[in-house]
Amino acid sequence: MNGTNGKLYDSPDSALLPYPIILAATKGDPDAMKAVMQHFSGYIASLSLRKLYDERGNAYFGVDEDIRSRLQSKLMRAVLTFRAE
Template identity: 50%
Template sequence: MSNKKRNNHLLSYPVIVLASGGDVDAINTVLKHYEGYIAALSMRTFYDEGGNPYLCVDDVLRRRLETKLITKILTFNAA
């Protein structure tokens, strides 16, 4: 795999710097970048009225993970 293809999956340094400085659009870009990973981490088994299990994203957990990521972004020293 070429280096160029691999870098398509990385956040750019300017976005990281802007996000750590509190730029809302850059923070949203970071959240969008990690949204699939956060959703995967937030999957939980729930049960319907009949006791049948099903997988679903736990929205409370997803929001907690997003909040934790935002907190870490804002305290990150990108310099």
């Protein structure tokens, strides 16, 4: 990571993925796919938040791992079928 705070690229416009990374991810490049997954990890985690209960019945909010993994796999499938032309 070398002080990059977990980011694979450093861009002033960090809200967008660079086009070459998107293009490489659509062609199946594992490093580019990792960058796409990392870019959307916060959004996926927020979509996966659910009200969970512990063994004593106390409610808390946590990430539902099943939903998170399903969203990640759907994102990977969508990236691989995306045609950037």
